[in-house]
Amino acid sequence: MPAPLSVSVVVPARNAARTLGTVLVALRESDLPRDSYEIIVVDDSSSDASATIAARHADTVIRLNGRVSGPAYARNRGAELARADVVIFVDADVVVRPDTLPRMLATLAAHPSLDAVSASHGERAGAPNFVSQYWNLLLRFGEQRHAGARAHFTSGCAAVRRSAFLSAGMYDEWRFGTAGLESLEFGQRLHGAGHDIFLDPALEVTHLTHWTTASVCREAWHRSTLLARSLGYQRTSVEAPGEVVFTLSRALTPALAVLATLTLAAAFLPQPYISSETAIALGALLLGNLSVYRFYANTRGLGFALAASPLHLCVQVVSAVALCTGWVLRDAVGDILPDATTQAYSEVGLEIWPPVPRRL
């Protein structure tokens, strides 16, 4: 009689052929006995070789053919099939360390009142370029500042008791058709249902995604609009302050307020004062971000912190504009909804495979 499984690892994958093999090999090389955990890969309509790469290493491969459903939907399908009491979600670009899974299990076993454990971004990103390192460290900064109990549920690598996952309603696959804040929102619901989440700062994983300036700005835009439109800024800022959007917008909002005040005052002042106003605003911005820059300097040195400041400013501006856009869209159009076909299928209760996304 085989030993009962202690954990089911669910990996959602969408066109992840470049990184999936490395991710799955790292999972297979975990310190846990191989027959004590299962690896479930959910292939979200990939057009590359993700499914066949998954088959090389996984125990189960779920193929979602047809439309792209998003990681929230894919994780839900994987968790439905999971056989163990603990489910660990690992993204298709996240490399775990040999002790990651056993430590997560040990934490849950040692604290029965705890229902979820999140891992943090490692100090170095898998991609060596500067922008990837910057973005990785920014996410790490947010996580490390709010590590410990009552932390948020990270999307890259997090463990949850299956019973808690199901009782909290699983991921919101109805509203979050794309990657972004689905884990943040799920974490909020877990907290709301009385479940505790612990972010262990020593539990680190490596993200392999190669980021460019454009892709980082796109990500900041996407996260910020999604946050403003679907969750509301204030509510989430109280409950999940570690999210990167707050790291980006925390200092920018007062800096913009200072700039706006000075610009208004400039209308009554002669021309040369304008440059000093800009300098004051930039100074306010740098001062507001001092903790971020100090973190960069301590981690990578002063040179890295100085080099990151223009990029950080650029990403902050994108995030601030996106937040405003999200609020306007929320008022004008309303909350995020899936496409009309999905809504119609849901309305009539169509039963097909893959299933129509469920409303919470």
Added chain:
Amino acid sequence: MIRASLNDPSYENMTPVQSDDSSGASGEGAAANHSRAALAPASRGPRRTPRTSLIVVLPEDHIVSPASLAERLPIATGCDVDVIVACAGQPINLHALQRTVADAQFLLAPAGTSMEDLRELAMERAPGDIVTLLSGALQSQPARVELEIKTS
């Protein structure tokens, strides 16, 4: 792919896999060189339940116990299960497998094909939306001889 009748355990009904340089023990794209026409048809048309496949992977000198095979089969209850047995060389406990599985497809790869390549080859032929992969365990030599005597 030709379905092998499990009541007639001859290898003539089984699907051999062409041996070439890329289908050796390395390379994630080992199966990519095979004709697309040889692949299993993708699941088409709306269905109420997922189609499920079970792939049993048996590299050389590996066996899967009928008990562990039977354990995985009930997972896919309620709908048809396509069972694919991917073997490198000659499978050891073919008769035991035949007794456990009512109907199965056999995929015969050249001896020496690695576990990962067998999995990839079988995956390309599996029609299921949910594909479970079950790897065999390495069989020790005395136990292998005993099993061959029993099944011969």
